[in-house]
Amino acid sequence: xxxxxxxxxxxxxxxxxxxxxxxxxxxxxxxxxxxxxxxxxxxxxxxxxxxxxxxxxxxxxxxxxxxxxxxxxxxxxxxxxxxxxxxxxxxxxxxxxxxxxxxxxxxxxxxxxxxxxxxxxxxxxxxxxxxxxxxxxxxxxxxxxxxxxxxxxxxxxxxxxxxxxxxxxxxxxxxxxxxxxxxxxxxxxxxxxxxxxxxxxxxxxxxxxxxxxxxxxxxxxxxxxxxxxxxxxxxxxxxxxxxxxxxxxxxxxxxxxxxxxxxxxxxxxxxxxxxxxxxxxxxxxxxxxxxxxxxxxxxxxxxxxxxxxxxxxxxxxxxxxxxxx
Ligand code: CO
Ligand code: ZN
Numbered sequence: 001x002x003x004x005x006x007x008x009x010x011x012x013x014x015x016x017x018x019x020x021x022x023x024x025x026x027x028x029x030x031x032x033x034x035x036x037x038x039x040x041x042x043x044x045x046x047x048x049x050x051x052x053x054x055x056x057x058x059x060x061x062x063x064x065x066x067x068x069x070x071x072x073x074x075x076x077x078x079x080x081x082x083x084x085x086x087x088x089x090x091x092x093x094x095x096x097x098x099x100x101x102x103x104x105x106x107x108x109x110x111x112x113x114x115x116x117x118x119x120x121x122x123x124x125x126x127x128x129x130x131x132x133x134x135x136x137x138x139x140x141x142x143x144x145x146x147x148x149x150x151x152x153x154x155x156x157x158x159x160x161x162x163x164x165x166x167x168x169x170x171x172x173x174x175x176x177x178x179x180x181x182x183x184x185x186x187x188x189x190x191x192x193x194x195x196x197x198x199x200x201x202x203x204x205x206x207x208x209x210x211x212x213x214x215x216x217x218x219x220x221x222x223x224x225x226x227x228x229x230x231x232x233x234x235x236x237x238x239x240x241x242x243x244x245x246x247x248x249x250x251x252x253x254x255x256x257x258x259x260x261x262x263x264x265x266x267x268x269x270x271x272x273x274x275x276x277x278x279x280x281x282x283x284x285x286x287x288x289x290x291x292x293x294x295x296x297x298x299x300x301x302x303x304x305x306x307x308x309x310x311x312x313x314x315x316x317x318x319x320x321x322x323x324x325x
Contacts, residue, residue: 001314002152002157002310004028004169004172004173005150005157005159005165005166005169005313006150006159007024008021008024008025008161008165008168008169008172009150009159009160009161009162009165009166010150011024011165012065012096012097012098012143012144012145013061013062013063013145013161014062014063014064014065014066014067014082014083014143014144014145015062015063015064015065015082015083015191015192015193015194015195016062016082016143016191016192016195017062017098017143018042018061018062018191019042020098021061021062021165021168021189022038022042022044022061022189025044025061025168025172025189026044028172029046029172029175029176029187030046032175032176032178033046033047033048033175033187034047034048034049035047035049039202039203039206040202041191041192041198041199041202041203042191042199043188043189043190043191043199043200043202043203044061044188044189045186045187045188045189045203045207046175046186046187046188046189047184047185047186047187048175048178048181048183048184048185048187049184050181050182050183050184050185051182051184052181052182052183052184053183053184053210053211054183054184054186054207054208054209054210055183055184055185055186055209055210055211055212055213055324056185056186056188056203056204056207056209056211056212056213056282056289057171057174057185057186057187057188057212057213057214057215057320057324058188058189058190058200058203058204058212058213058214058215058278058279058282059164059167059168059170059171059188059189059190059214059215059216060164060167060189060190060191060192060193060194060199060200060216060278061164061165061168061189061190061191062083062164062190062191062192062193062194062195062199063083063145063160063161063163063164063165063194064081064082064083064084064085064145064146064163064194064302065082065083065085065095065143065144065145065146066079066080066081066082066085066095066105066124066143066144067079067080067081067082067141067142067143068124068138068139068140068141068142068143068144069140070140071131071134071135071138071140072123072131073130073131074129074130074131075126075127075128075129075130075131075133075134076123076124076125076128076134077103077123077124077125077126077134077138078120078122078123078124079119079122079123079124080119081119082143082194082195083194083195083302084194084275084302085119085302086302086303087117087118087119087122088114088117089300089302089303089304090105090119090122090146091105091106091107091117091122092104092105092106093105093146093147093304094146094147095124095144095145095146095147096144096145096146096147097138097142097143097144098142098143098144099137099138101126101137101138101144102126102147103124103125103126103127103144104124104125105122105123105124105125106122106123106125107121107122107123108121108122108123124144126138145160145161146160146303146304147160147304148160148161148303148304148305148306152310155234155309155310155311156233156307156308156309156310157307157308157309157310157313158305158306158307159305159306160304160305160306161306162217162296162298162306162307162308163216163217163298163301163302163306164193164215164216164217166217166296166298166308166313167214167215167216167217167296168189169313170215170294170296170313170316170317170320171187171189171215171320173317174187174317174320174321174324175187177317177321178321178324178325179321179325180325181324181325183324183325185324186203186207186209188200188203188207190203190278193216193277193278196281197245197276197277197278197280197281198281200214200278200279200281200282201281201282201284201285204281204282204285204286204289205285205286208286208287208289209289210289210290211249211251211252211255211289211290211291211292212252212279212282212283212289212290212291212292213252213256213291213292213293213294213320213323213324214240214277214278214279214282214291214292214293214294215293215294215295215296215316215320216277216278216293216295216296217295217296217297217298217301217306217308218231218238218240218243218270218272218295218296218297218298218301219231219272219274219275219297219298219299219301220232220233220297220298220299222299223299223300227273229271229272229273230268230269230270230271231268231269231270231295231297232268232297233297233298233299233307233308233309233312234297234309234311234312235266235268235297235312236260236265236266236267236268236312236315237260237265237267237268237294237295237296237297237312237315237316237319238267238268238269238270238294238295238296238297239253239256239257239260239267239268239269239270239292239293239294239295240253240270240272240277240279240292240293240294240295241253241269241270241271242271242272243270243271243272243273243274243275243276243277243280244272244273244274244275244276244280245275245276245277245279245280245281246276246277246279246280246283246291248279248291248292248293249283249290249291249292251290252290252291252292253292255292255323256292256294256319256323259319259322259323260319260322262322263318263319263322265315265318265319266315267315267319268297270293270295272295277293277295278293279291279292279293294316294319294320294323296308296312296313296316297309297312
């Protein structure tokens with residue numbers, strides 16, 4: 001159980017570079033569905049055929065990271081963000097490239113006030129002594145993700161990329177635990193969510209489902225002096241009401257709430273005041289698709305120490321299975 005989550009979180013899969021995470025997920029699910037395909041943008045689509053309702057389940061498999069923009073004469077790398085990278089969370093972190101090269105992220109010493117820190121004042125040190133040496137290790141345009149071990153401590157999991165490998169984990173588990181149903185279900189592991197909900201848009205257009213349910217993470221309001229928010233870690237999966245990209249369709253919200261009540265699991269209602277998610281692009285395509293989401297409460301989203309509750313994740317699996325079958 002935890003091993004699969006750890007495997008998924010450990011893979012480097014920055015937006016636009018989802019090959020490895022896609023292969024890993026495909027291996028896990030290919031024997032449990034009727035059809036598996038990869039579309040033109042790289043979305044992984046697994047279909048469970050049926051004559052009933054056409055349901056799209058979406059979990060983005062990409063993660064935030066950095067891209068090398070410039071290599072200086074001394075072998076230091078300058079970089080730009082892929083997705084919502086926090087400059088403060090980046091200080092003193094490690095990044096890992098697809099070929100395994102690891103770098104230390106730090107900032108120029110001449111900085112009067114940390115508030116003036118910009119990503120453009122930061123660099124990555126891969127231990128190269130010259131531009132030539134660095135270029136033998138990484139190229140301009142290469143991407144890297146942040147490094148953060150996946151640790152389970154009691155019910156708490158701390159890891160990089162719980163956004164959104166915990167959502168991928170939930171969908172993979174749901175595929176394995178599907179019950180008898182006539183519904184036709186499209187399980188889509190989407191690309192490029194972190195750079196603008198891109199893969200979900202094209203997948204939803206070609207599938208044109210009756211309804212869509214995304215599985216992703218949400219922030220919480222349960223840490224010292226945090227922004228007031230109802231959602232807390234360990235309070236159960238959250239049912240999305242809105243974020244900045246979508247007002248969830250009441251029909252989908254009702255389906256999720258009724259499903260949670262039926263199986264008697266705790267749930268919370270999510271109003272996320274920052275950030276968007278795949279339903280934001282899904283609901284606006286193909287003439288309009290009623291969309292909603294199950295969100296896993298995660299603290300410190302987009303940092304290498306994202307923190308969640310394993311029981312919330314497991315209850316999200318149960319909720320998803322109940323809602324789509
Ligand atoms: Co994210
Ligand atoms: Zn996400």
